Amino acid sequence: MRKLIFGCGYLGMPVAAGWAAEDATIFAVTRDIEKSCKLRERGILPVIADIMDPGTLKNLPEADAVLFAVGHDRRSNRSIRQLYVDGLQHVLEHLPTGVKRLIYVSSTGVYGQSDGTWVDEQAECEPIREGGQACRQAELLLRSHPLGERSLILRMAGIYGPGRIPRRRELKAGLPIEAPSEGYLNLIHVDDAARVVIAAEKHARVPDLYCVSDGHPVIRREYFHELAALLDAPKPTFRTPPADSPAAERAGASKRVSNRRMLAELGVELQYPSYREGLAAIVQASLPSSRK
Secondary structure, eight states: OEEEEEOTTTTHHHHHHHHHHTTOEEEEEESOHHHHHHHHHTTOEEEEOOTTOGGGGTTOOOOSEEEEOOOOOTTSSSOHHIIIIIHHHHHHHHSOTTOOEEEEEEEGGGOOOOSOOEEOTTSOOOOOSHHHHHHHHHHHHHHHSGGGGGEEEEEEOEEEBTTBOTTHHHHHHTOOBSSOSOSEEOEEEHHHHHHHHHHHHHHOOSSEEEEESOSOOEEHHHHHHHHHHHTTOOOOOBOOOOTTSHHHHHHTOOOEEOOHHHHHHHOOOOSSSSHHHHHHHHHHHHSGGGOO
């Protein structure tokens, strides 16, 4: 088995580890020489290329499965649309013909519902934020390409895990959180997200798509109260964010993402079935007494 990963980062790395445990040969595309060395140390074969530079993609390795899990670096001089849509287009134009499955990591940001309604794979997509719009454009691009017939789209809820718990510093310091206290958060622990990717590559039909979440949406206020209690921090307070800020944009959408189809068809048993178990495990692991 040969796997090729574009975006071997917060999600891509645990997916690579899971595939490697099954004796797959893992290739990962990076444009960073320093990162290529770190990948090699982990048994991953680096491919020096840049999805925004098609000329570097001409000699991609053969692979039976491809994961496109590219994230947007706000420090980049590329827009999120350029990276998600144009970058995917460049990859599709240069992938070897032997690819059997392409897994595209999208986002539940493709849904723009704001009334707290439940959404699933059949719900209407009307994204309101730039990231959701770019993901939706990339989905449509993929479906229109010949490889679309061999593709899986995974619409990921907010991925959290070790080193990625928003607002932890503010809570510990007793600072107000610049975000609305209402509205739903939809989450998935990074380890469970990786399990879903691996299970989808094995078991899902193609073409198809799945919503990936823990199925337990939570009101922002409740989430931050739970986190504050785990951190032994003051109870959270909230401050209305500026109207043009990313926090305000995120608050514009409020929906609850169903994971019923994912659980029923992919046979995944979540290690962290809600944010409560996930946060508790992360905070416990970060305590000094839990370190050797």
